[in-house]
Amino acid sequence: MILLFVLSLYLTFGSVQNQGSSQDAFIIQYLERRLVQMEERLNQCEQNSLSITQKTYDLSSEIRSYQSTLGILRSEMESQMDSMSARVDRVEGELEYLENKIPTQSDIEMEEALLEQQIKAAELEQIKTKAKLNVDNDCSTALRQIKSLKIVKKSGDPNGSWFKDPSEGSAKVYLLSGMRNDTVLEFSSLENFTKTSSSPAKVVRLPFFWSGTGHVVYNGFLYYHKADTPNQILKVDLLNGTVVDSTLLPGAGRLPVYSLNPNTFLDMAVDELGLWVIHADPEYGGNLVITKLEIGTLSVEYTWDTQCRSRDAEGAFLMCGTLYVVYNTHFGGRSTIQCLYDIHDTIHSNESPVMFFPKRYTSHSSIHYHPGDKQLYAWDDGYQTVYKVETRSSDKTVAE
Template sequence: MFSVLLLLLVSPALAWIPIEDWESGNVTASEGDSGQCLCHVYLPDTTFPADRVEHMQQISKDMIIEVEIQMNKLVSYEAKLEVYLKDLSQLTLRVNMLESSTNKYIKLDFELLRIELREFEALVSQLKESLNVSSPLFDSLYTEIQNMTMIVNQLESYDKSNLEVIRIEFAKLQKKLEDCQQDQNFKPDMGNCNGTGIMSLSKPHVIQLNAHLSGSYVAGGWAKDSKPLRGYESMYVYGAHSTTRIYDFYLYSNYDKLILRTEFKRITCQIAWIGLGNNFAVRGHSIYYQRNTNEMCKNNVTTDRYDYRVISEASGSFSYAYYSNQFLDFAGDENGLWVMYASDTSKGKIIVAKLDEKAFGVENKWTTDVYKQLAGNAFMACGVMYATRSVDLTTEEIFYSLDTKTGEERHFSIPFQKFQEKYSYLDYNPTDQKLYMYNNGYYVSYNVKFN
């Protein structure tokens, strides 16, 4: 027999360790130098990790908050997804309708027909007035237009599947009008300046909101070429923004494309050629606009080539009453290309300058009696400058004219209705004798009646 000495190398905290931990491999035995038995017990860290537990609790709380945030996002995305899916289904339905048959009802088709019928009615009236005669042909055409309008309304209300019927009838009417215009016995008084000036304006013809479909795009304009190239007689140009800066122009081949917002070309101004002010004009397939306070800019639609000239006396202190930065106002009429501005020398009164289109420079100029800041806008027709001003919130008037041929000035009143109070653009076009207005983001036009 030999004596066994058991040495326990333990700490005083050993007493609370469960007995099963003694048997789990934390206890080892060995023989000492004197033959005694030595037991070695390996204990874990006896200090309780309170800081780690607190850290884990904080992480757990943060994770719970993050999960709630993500859940809320999922709920929001689900709601938006339902809206988008509904819009997509409606769009798909419309696309399928277009693909299946061109005879299906489309509301815009009826609206376009109404617009063109109104234009035909105005054209017949203009033909009759310009010839100052009574003819059974005019009466017949006018009756057909009225009947066509009734058919459009009836089809839209009761029989929306028979749009092709009215399209055929409409094509027949259009052919008759074309034949009427081409007949040598019927020559409308388009662009004829033998009268004594403007006598009246029609009621405003409100087309639609701008191509951006934005009510904030209040500064801008829309126009036709006052001296169009062959093949571009029906072209429209639009450019607008929420500020009086000019960044780009949109070109439409005809009226229908304008309504459908389908441009055949978009001209984005290079940084150095961004415009200021919105009273641009289109003439000879070039767009004339104001680049800086006194710089005239010209952009050729075909070549995208830019050019500019400086009118040194043009002042940046005088703009039209409704909008700022309208320092150079371009216009094209039966007699040529014009620009209107004010100077310190003229004490804020409008100066009319005739431009040489080839040299792109001032050819001649006249000083008017109109203080620019009191005028709503101005335009040229048959070499006569007309100025407008506000009467009330819904009424504007042409109150002044200057004939550049005779130098004669006149003060009078030709009132006309405004669509809304403020407008940033007013330009006459000699090819159709219409006044084009850009009123608070809407395309508006007037038929001009000369004396």
């Protein structure tokens, strides 16, 4: 019995000891896991602390930068305030001076009357000028449509100008190749010009280079924009190549006359009324301005501001005192007439339909109207082209 009791105690003690060892191991493992988790959290806290410290430093640097900028702005503002104060003082002084110099009411009335007389005189002079144009040139031809085209020849550079002398009895054809040159080729007739093997009847060397493509010939004289000058127009006798007259066109030459032809600043034109110059005025929104010149002396007869823009324009021509502006795209396409200006105020652009050139991709560097045969002579990427047009007179239509 005693032996059995002792054996039972031994077994019971051993079982209890084994159970205690298992619990201790579990507790140790649990504590180790908790320590690892705490260590990870401490590391995360340390990283967050470093990040916050860096952000705080960056923010303080940015604030210091703003403070520096504010300091500069404050100095500039103080300087501007000082300048403004000085200006105010100066204006006050000028006002005080003007108050002492203001004329009496009678002087003002006399000046107003004189100004009114001057305005009336200027208006009367304008009416006389327009009336003179109407009396001397009874012209009622207007463009109806552009009917067809004919490629006459391919000659010269991609850019240039060609035309016939519109003076009565002349059949001569002139070719001026390039944007800057001094050589004029003269042909006796259009038939002679179209012959591939024909040589020009005459080669004229000009005393000065031309600029752009806006030249014209009338009665044996060449009118062109002198190169390296903003607005000087020369009149050259083609018989001997000498300059017989010149003029400076006021306000011209500061802007290309057509944005799609940036090398042409003055565009000459001849119609039934005489000699014209077209240019773009930057002070008038870049719109086109037309000036009537006296063909003998090159003196300015009258100037008209038009509503036709130079942007996206490639050329223009005049017919009986009406300006027709041709527009296109930078990539070349079907040219259209979208704006016109009539000096007699009988044709209005907003009442006229858009006129299309014949279906063909074009890029005109010059377009000239011949008042005799009423055709357009154009230079299209090296091709000399003639456009037949249809005109109208009042309610009648005339096919050319």
